[in-house]
Amino acid sequence: DIQMTQSPSTLSASVGDRVTITCRASQSISSWLAWYQLKPGKAPKLLVYKASTLETGVPSRFSGSGSGTEFTLTISSLQPDDFATYFCQQHISYPITFGQGTRLEIK
Amino acid sequence: EVQLVESGGGLVQPGGSLRLSCAASGFTFSGYGMTWVRQAPGRGLEWVAAISSGGVTHYIDSVKGRFTISRDNSQNTLYLQMNFLRAGDTARYYCAKVRTLGVTSFDYWGQGTLVTVSS
Numbered sequence: 001d002i003q004m005t006q007s008p009s010t011l012s013a014s015v016g017d018r019v020t021i022t023c024r025a026s027q028s029i030s031s032w033l034a035w036y037q038l039k040p041g042k043a044p045k046l047l048v049y050k051a052s053t054l055e056t057g058v059p060s061r062f063s064g065s066g067s068g069t070e071f072t073l074t075i076s077s078l079q080p081d082d083f084a085t086y087f088c089q090q091h092i093s094y095p096i097t098f099g100q101g102t103r104l105e106i107k
Numbered sequence: 108e109v110q111l112v113e114s115g116g117g118l119v120q121p122g123g124s125l126r127l128s129c130a131a132s133g134f135t136f137s138g139y140g141m142t143w144v145r146q147a148p149g150r151g152l153e154w155v156a157a158i159s160s161g162g163v164t165h166y167i168d169s170v171k172g173r174f175t176i177s178r179d180n181s182q183n184t185l186y187l188q189m190n191f192l193r194a195g196d197t198a199r200y201y202c203a204k205v206r207t208l209g210v211t212s213f214d215y216w217g218q219g220t221l222v223t224v225s226s
Contacts, residue, residue, distance in 0.1 A: 034212035036152075042218065043111075044144075044152070044201065049212040087152050091210050094165045096142075096154040 002026055002090050006099035012107040017078045021102045023071045023088035032092035035064055035073045038085045038101075048073065049091075078104075109133040109215040111202050116220030123192050127220055129185040129202030134215075137180040140205040142213060143187050145198035145222075153198070156187065157205070169195075192224045 003026035013019050023033065031051035038044045046055045048064035051071055061076045075082055083106055088099040115127040129141070142157040156166045156176040164176050175188040185202050199221050203213035 032210070036213075038146075038152070043216040044203075044213075045216070046206070046212055046214050049206060049214075055214065089152075089154075089212065091212050093210055094157070095167045096157070096210065098152040098154065101151045 001095055002029060002093065002097050004088055004090055004097050004099040006086075006088055006102050008102060009100065010103045010105060012105050013078055014107045015078050015080060019075050019078060019104065021073045021086055021088075021104075023066075023073070023099050025069045025071075025090055028068045029090045029092040031067045032090060033064070033066065033071050034089045034091055035062075036087045036089065037082075038087060044087075047086075109204065111204065111215055111217035113200065113202050113217045113220035116200065116222045118223045118225065119192055120226050121193060121224055123224070124188070124190045125192065125222060127187040127189065127200055127202075127222070129187075129217060131183045131185065131202075131204070134204065136178075136183040140208070140211075141176075141178060141185045142203050142205060143176060143185075144201045144203055144213070144216075145196075146201070146219075147195075147198040150198075155200070158185070160208075189222070192222075194224050196222060197224045198222060 005024045033051045035048040052064045086102045110132045112130045140159040143155040158176045173191045177186045199219040201219040204215040206214040
């Protein structure tokens with residue numbers, strides 16, 4: 001199985017900050033990586049797929065990059081609505097696996 | 108507007124069974140693969156099972172032989188039959204629509220249904 005490792009586990013930041021979350025795969029997954037946002041009581045939301053393609057309707061302050069085994073999700077200027085938990089997911093092969101999550105909290 | 112609404116969760120004893128349902132609307136259900144993902148309390152997301160538009164299924168090893176994913180295209184409904192439940196199956200279960208053919212990301216999710224396995 002492909003292991004996905006995210007860092008950091010928790011990130012404290014302020015509105016307006018630029019933040020970056022990293023996701024590493026245990027083997028090459030080419031660009032088959034997605035990022036999701038999860039908030040309590042709400043349906044998870046797809047932000048980015050194929051490493052860098054922004055899902056329709058996702059604000060342009062979100063961006064994804066990387067290929068192979070190392071990927072990043074960047075939020076260029078944090079907004080109050082962005083404080084949530086973020087997960088990466090490989091979608092190159094079964095079993096599909098997620099990173100353990102990065103909780104983005106208000107500093 | 109795509110909507111996915113899960114139901115069927117609840118409290119069940121170890122060794123018991125539950126069947127989860129996911130009612131889909133707003134897209135051509137029969138044309139897309141679907142999947143179940145769970146999140147145990149205080150833990151991350153864990154993919155559980157997937158079914159293609161053609162009915163091909165995949166499972167995580169820990170549920171093989173215990174869980175069965177199925178779909179009824181006439182009712183636009185996805186199911187997850189869960190047997191021989193264990194405490195480790197306690198989680199919120201989400202259904203999700205796959206974005207494209209093949210192994211892919213999930214572009215729409217429901218809000219989940221809570222399954223608690225406890226005596």
